[in-house]
Amino acid sequence: MYPTPAQQAALLEQCRHARYVWNLALEQWSMWTRDKGPTPGYVEQSRQLTEARAAFGRLRAGSQTVQQQALRDFHQAIRNFYRRTHQRPTWRRAGMHEGFRIVGAQASRIVKLNRRWAKVNVPKVGWVGFRLSRAVPEAKSYRITRDRAGRWHLAFAHIPPTIPAPGTGEIVGMDRGVTVAAALSTGELLTCPGLSEFEQARLKQLQRGLTRCRRGSNRSRRIKAAIVKLQARSGDRRKNWVEKTSTDLARRFDVIRVEDLRITQMTRRPKPKPDPEHPGRYLPNRRRAKAGLNRGILANSWGALVSLLERKAAGRVERVNPAYTSQTCGVCGHCAQENRESQAVFRCTACGHQANADVNAAVNIAAGRAVSARRETPVWVSPKREPQQATSV
């Protein structure tokens, strides 16, 4: 979205209201103790909101929909928390969580200007222009957010149709890579783009500069903005890559097999190494090194790739137990620890087959025993709720 400075101020005011209501609701919820009764639910809280709007002019000046929907969002967050699919709701902070939701008839006030531009009538703000990055779907609600780099986004609540299978019967295996984001059983290595070397150096330089200047000074604000801009750029690139790769895989293959992450977490943690000289003590096992920043980013893009695949190729993604996939030969099936020559190279001690270690693991995953990735019991979803993907839980 491209709001004018005046509209930006009005939008930010709406974000402030949504955040204020959310934080109040969170405060009420977290004040629960064993000896008191239950904390107010959604109905009670929205009645309180009506009272508060009557009493305080500042709240009354804002849109009721925005404030009401912040309450709805909060109760959805609580439900997700009790269902154990999400973390505990957190405090909403200025600059970090800027956004609100519009529902109902107000959400359909959209006028298409031409092929690339349209405008939306946001309550209490007016007509704001936005660029059409895709066709506007039939949706009952939209959400306006401002990211940390200060860009405004308009998103409609709509689940895009899934991608149909090509019908070739082809099966592909995908393994999480050590240095690349993922390897396919076809031999392709998928690299998730981040910042270029020059950009990384610039980021480091900026971060160093930030530690040297006074907090709250103009210079620190300028440096912070530049850092956030670089981080947003790397995030955009990753997101773009994940979208394109998942669409490509869903179009090319009938069945996509991936390692089951829940099992991986148990099998891939390095074992504690006992110190032979001091019984009861342990040697370093590179666990901290494994928790490196780059690794975290790779893991994130891997997780995003799998969950997007499950949405785009619904029912065609199978999770496979990854045990021994990195030690087993993809050609003869010989399984031994010595097969893994190094992190990157796989060489079979039985048949001499040599391959990229990640590709070899992907071949094993493609041939692997499949475990269904779909949940057997569907989660009950309120008809009033924004449409959401049950498989992404």
Ligand SMILES: [Zn+2]
């Ligand atoms: Zn072999």
